[in-house]
Amino acid sequence: MIVFSLKEQEPTIDDFGDLLSPSEAAEPILAKDVRGALLEWITEIFAEKELTAAGLKPRKRALFSGKPGTGKTTLAHHLAARLGLPMLVTRPERVISKWVGQTAMQIGSLFDVVRRHDEPVVLFFDEFDAVAGQRSNAEQSSDRERNAYVNTLLQRIEQHDGFVIAATNFASHIDQAIWRRFDVHIEIDLPGQFERERILARYLEPWGLPKAALKLLAEALGTASPALMRQLAEGLKRQLVIGPMVDWDMRRDQTIDRLLAAIQPHPDLGKPRLWSQGARDHAIAQMPWPLPLAKEVVDDAPPK
Amino acid sequence: MSTLGKNTPQSAELLGFVERVEKVNGEVKDLQTDRAAIFAEAKSKGFSTRQMRRLIKVRAMKPHDHQEDEAEYDVYAHAAGLATEPPLLRYMAKAGTDTAVRDQVIEAMKGFVPPHGKGEITITMEGKPVRLARNKAGDVELLDVKRPLPLNGKPQPPRPRRSKPDVPDVDEDGAEMLGRDYAKANRPVIDNPFPYGDDRRARFDRGWRKENGGDGMGPEED
Numbered sequence: 001m002i003v004f005s006l007k008e009q010e011p012t013i014d015d016f017g018d019l020l021s022p023s024e025a026a027e028p029i030l031a032k033d034v035r036g037a038l039l040e041w042i043t044e045i046f047a048e049k050e051l052t053a054a055g056l057k058p059r060k061r062a063l064f065s066g067k068p069g070t071g072k073t074t075l076a077h078h079l080a081a082r083l084g085l086p087m088l089v090t091r092p093e094r095v096i097s098k099w100v101g102q103t104a105m106q107i108g109s110l111f112d113v114v115r116r117h118d119e120p121v122v123l124f125f126d127e128f129d130a131v132a133g134q135r136s137n138a139e140q141s142s143d144r145e146r147n148a149y150v151n152t153l154l155q156r157i158e159q160h161d162g163f164v165i166a167a168t169n170f171a172s173h174i175d176q177a178i179w180r181r182f183d184v185h186i187e188i189d190l191p192g193q194f195e196r197e198r199i200l201a202r203y204l205e206p207w208g209l210p211k212a213a214l215k216l217l218a219e220a221l222g223t224a225s226p227a228l229m230r231q232l233a234e235g236l237k238r239q240l241v242i243g244p245m246v247d248w249d250m251r252r253d254q255t256i257d258r259l260l261a262a263i264q265p266h267p268d269l270g271k272p273r274l275w276s277q278g279a280r281d282h283a284i285a286q287m288p289w290p291l292p293l294a295k296e297v298v299d300d301a302p303p304k
Numbered sequence: 305m306s307t308l309g310k311n312t313p314q315s316a317e318l319l320g321f322v323e324r325v326e327k328v329n330g331e332v333k334d335l336q337t338d339r340a341a342i343f344a345e346a347k348s349k350g351f352s353t354r355q356m357r358r359l360i361k362v363r364a365m366k367p368h369d370h371q372e373d374e375a376e377y378d379v380y381a382h383a384a385g386l387a388t389e390p391p392l393l394r395y396m397a398k399a400g401t402d403t404a405v406r407d408q409v410i411e412a413m414k415g416f417v418p419p420h421g422k423g424e425i426t427i428t429m430e431g432k433p434v435r436l437a438r439n440k441a442g443d444v445e446l447l448d449v450k451r452p453l454p455l456n457g458k459p460q461p462p463r464p465r466r467s468k469p470d471v472p473d474v475d476e477d478g479a480e481m482l483g484r485d486y487a488k489a490n491r492p493v494i495d496n497p498f499p500y501g502d503d504r505r506a507r508f509d510r511g512w513r514k515e516n517g518g519d520g521m522g523p524e525e526d
Contacts, residue, residue: 015421025494027522039519046506078521081494084505120500198522 013117016110017090025081028074029195029202029226030188037186038075042082059183061157061164063128065171066188067269069227072167073126075188079165080122087122087165088114092130100145104152107131111156120162128166129173150175157181190269191226193218199226201294203233207240208294213286220283223270228263235259240291252289253279410434414444472497479504483511493520 013019030038044051044058051058062079064072073089080087095106114121125131135147154177157164166182168174191199196218201208209217221229236259243250248258256279265271274281292298308314343353362370378394381387387394392412410427417425417436424437426449435447472482479498486495486508493512498505513520 022494027492029522035519035521038521042509046509049503078494082496082509082520084496084498084500 011109011113013088013113013121016094016106016113017088019121020077020080020087020089022081022084022086025077026074027202028071028078029191029198030071030075031192031195034075034186034188037184038079041184042079045083060162061182062166062184062186063171063174063179063182064165064167064186064188066167066169067190067225068169068266069225070188070190071226072188073124074226075186076122076124076165076167080124080163083122083163085120085122085163087124089124089126092127095131100141101148103131103145104149107149107152107156111160114162115160122163122165123160125164125166128168129170132166132168132174132178134173134175135177150178154178154181190223193222195226196221196224196229199229200233203230204237204291204294206293206295207237207291208297209287209291210297213283213288216283216286217274220274220277220281221272224265224272225269228265228269228272231263232259235263236291250290252287253284256284410436410446417444470497471499471502474504476504476507479507480511480514483508483513484515487512487515 041059041062045060048058062076064075066072077087090110095103095110097103097106111123114123132150132153133146135150136143154175157178158181164182166174171187193215197214200214200218200221208214221232224232236255239248239250239255239259242248243255249255260275260278265275274283277284308318343356346356347353365373378387382390413425413427413436417423417438420438420440420442424435426433426435428449433449435449436444437447439445472478474482483493483496486493493509493516496505496508496512498508509520
């Protein structure tokens, strides 16, 4: 007697990306208008009962656009955490398939899995243009395939009752009909001076800089994205930890030059001043060295 | 051979060869008659001579050549729509009795095992059933089947829920007070202990913001 079974396991939520819990969320550092828009939306969601009484529904779908590294994912995660919901960060490569028709199936399966999940989940699409690109006149079979799955996506987003947040670097690449299904549109710009100071301070922890030096450094990093500043701050911390172990030259200018050589901003985002000036930048000249710990920063020196 | 002619030594040699072949031909004829007689005898006892001929042909082949021949035929027959079951399944039918085949079946099925976490193959044969699953490194592992096989596709037990922080037993005003306390203690607004959909979550959030003066997204620009 032989029994043979090939069991196709039902996909689980983990098959489509990473499920982030509310407690893992970091504090977003954003410009005032973006924070205002987000707080408005949060308040609206919290007021669901009152809105329903007035025959309205809170908006549940948001599209975040902005340059790479401006904190779209952090923002979405903060929103999910604020609502007390886990967030599923879908990965395009887990949804898009090389087989004809399979991508549409995967999209359907993703929404089914999220619906069946035992608690509500905020569905987050990063690099949304990968799945929601413009439909076209189907001159090639690849166009037809894309049209088919964009249609599926459109329907499923329409039917989905939960929160959907999509993020894209290329807002203009998103299909118009899909764009219209999103009722909150938030554009995230590169951080301004104030945000840059806070971002640097956060990522330099446990080290810190006096206010004046922090301000100068943030100025020297104009047009830098949060991701770039994080890279820079973490790179500096790494140098401070590793350097003495491998006998590097740990003088300030040498350390900064070494650091800048290893990190390059994307050409399209513009090169912050720090990269053209290097260690000669006066922001570096004002930097106390060795770098003090944040709790030991002396802040009474007047800015020069 | 230019000197071949009547009464030459070569002519005698030629005649010798011809006569030898004629003799063998005669023997072949006798043997064929014998063979026909054996088939006739077998037929008279009810055996199918057609199948006997087939058997003789197969027996004459090297075992390896025969196996290859069969496998190739199976594939052709399946492709042409003649075979009702795929060759692999037919081969596997032997696995019930033959342990060598059983091992070969397991080996053959390894290629069909889906990626890690995507599914697995359970093979139930004579003896102990085995489970084929890929580990994280992508290698196929043979595992024991512990629980009854889910052949009938019954739903799996639900996954354990994420552990929730204890929800404080307070009313809405209490939740707002708690939010204020969290803000005073410098705890982030996302530490809100009330679950999604609970009205107290919104009140906690509001209390936190009132006390802190900010929107919960860090200090604001002056």
